[in-house]
Amino acid sequence: MAEPDPPFTEEQLKTDAVSKKEILQFVQEHASIKFLREHKIYGKLASIAKCTKKDALVVAYQKLFELKAFKKEGEEEEEAEEGAKKDVKKVTKKMEKVGLAAKGAAKEKEEPRYTKKILKKGDGSTFPRKGDTVGCFYKGTLSDGTVFDTNMGGSKKKKGGGDPLKFKVGTGKVIRGWDEALLTMTLGEKAELVIEPIWAYGKKGLPEGKIPPNSTLTFEVELVSID
Template sequence: MSEPSPPYTDEQLKSDEVSKKDILQFVQEHASTKFLRERKLHGKLASIAKCTKKDDLIAAYKSLFATKAFKTAGEEDEETAAVAAVTEKVAKTTVKDKKAARSHKEAEPPRYTKKILKKGNGSTFPQKGDTVGCFYKGMLTDGTVFDTNIGGAGSKKKKGSGEPLKFKVGQGKVIRGWDEALLTMSMGEKAELVIEPEWAYGKKGLPDAKIPANATLQFEVDLVSVE
């Protein structure tokens, strides 16, 4: 690595033509790490320039040429490698953090319990994106029925329709408790689900269906088709 020539004259250094940042930037680019550390000039340019007098920077500039304490090619390579290593470490940490966050999400404990009332065929389980058909009855914890498609007191739009509710499972078309629980059921299975508010209608509830805020819901769900 060849030695640089002085870019500024004494007059220029003392004039407003050359700022403290100009001098410091040149010194940091060409001086050895040892030289910079001895003069406390190693670090962020803006911070050092702000707290260092111009006369001191001029003195360091002149000393650099007097002592020929220039950065060597090997040292430059080491600095490049160090920067690359830090960059790689940050990248790996970011990926690791993302994986950890994803794993944490996947490892979130279920917010529902399931009791099998009738066993299914044990072989046909829905996958995310499959269309499932269900008969169901939804109740509050006091036994009040707020919705059903199998008829009976308390049912609403689907009262006695005789038609299963069909939707793509695992796509957010229904509350999360249903999405998660149905993926564990096989064709023909009937189950009782108790779903906590976090995986039901949460803090807002569902006023139109008279479901209060933070309500735990109970369902009887019969999985009758998987397409």
Template sequence: MTAKPWTDAELESDAVSKKDLVTFLQDSATYEFLKDRKLYGKPAAITKSSKKPDLITAYTALFAQDAFRPAGQSLDEAAAAAASSANVKDGAAAGGDAPKRVEDATPPEVPKYQKVVLKKGDGERKPKKGDTVIVFYTGTLPDGKVFDTNITGKKKPVGLRFKVGTGRVIKGWDEGLMTMYKGEKARLIIESEWAYGKKGTPDGKIPPNTDLTFEVELVSID
């Protein structure tokens, strides 16, 4: 089951704003889900026109319906795919050739992580598979205990450098980082299947079947 970033109490409090909810929904939900609830559009406009109880209802429905976009698919890409699908249907209705069936097509994998944007990036570029990235990070267990970080101590932190999307890190990182802009800081809540799974880590710092939370800052993209 997909992990929720906020508890019911947090949702009802001032700790979670309308902007937080709109950002999370637009980062996570399918185009159809957002369109049906009039949540597709410029985030600032949606935030201004929406009531928080309605956003909480949409947030709850997102999990209940499991209406998440495939990992790595942006909202713009989802909207373009929906428009393309609509055009194909319109063409078939008008007498055009029906799309051919693809045998044994593999359905998109449901993301097993959630992202909450803590600081916006430059809005210009996201890393793609094979790009070299540098990140700062702090990882915590469900009880809040920090199990790993590269930003502690008095010395200037040294970012972790690796090629994203190539399996050098856990899948939740690979997929989550490819949705971030340079300079963006986000909280990634990663289910165990996209973290260290049934085995955990050999040193025992991460037990088997443990969901993890990371605060990750994408410092650079090469």
């Protein structure tokens, strides 16, 4: 690309005969990208002209010819390609964010995979929040009525033997059916929860707990404390 001749004289630059916008436009059209960035005049012409003093633009104009920092052949194409790549990255990131938001929304709208029947009403106002430590008495049965675990009535089976089971609710410490259902209960409430396999122990079941694969589980749960 041939080097341009100076379009403005020194006298013109000192007067209002040449505007900031005219100087900036010439420099942006003919200077290398590196030069523009070094002088902080790379970007939208109107925005830069608005916030840059004329003296600074005159200096950049003079330096352009002094250093012969003109745009090289093909630089525009390279810059356009680089810009296109950045645009693609921006769009991709935006799509990823939209996708994550959609997944989050889908999760929020997901239908409960359990049913709840209140056996005894609680106080009606004291609900646990995610992260609260709750205490529960419970009894779990399989579809055929087999009790696989309980801490009710002074039982000596696992998980308590008469003491409330305590854990932080809503944090994945127990099966999802419990995490979700307990957040709907109030202090003192007793409920029957019928939990589908997907929100219980799923396809694998829990062999050590004598819970077969794909088991729908029924729990009698009483919420006795919230800390």
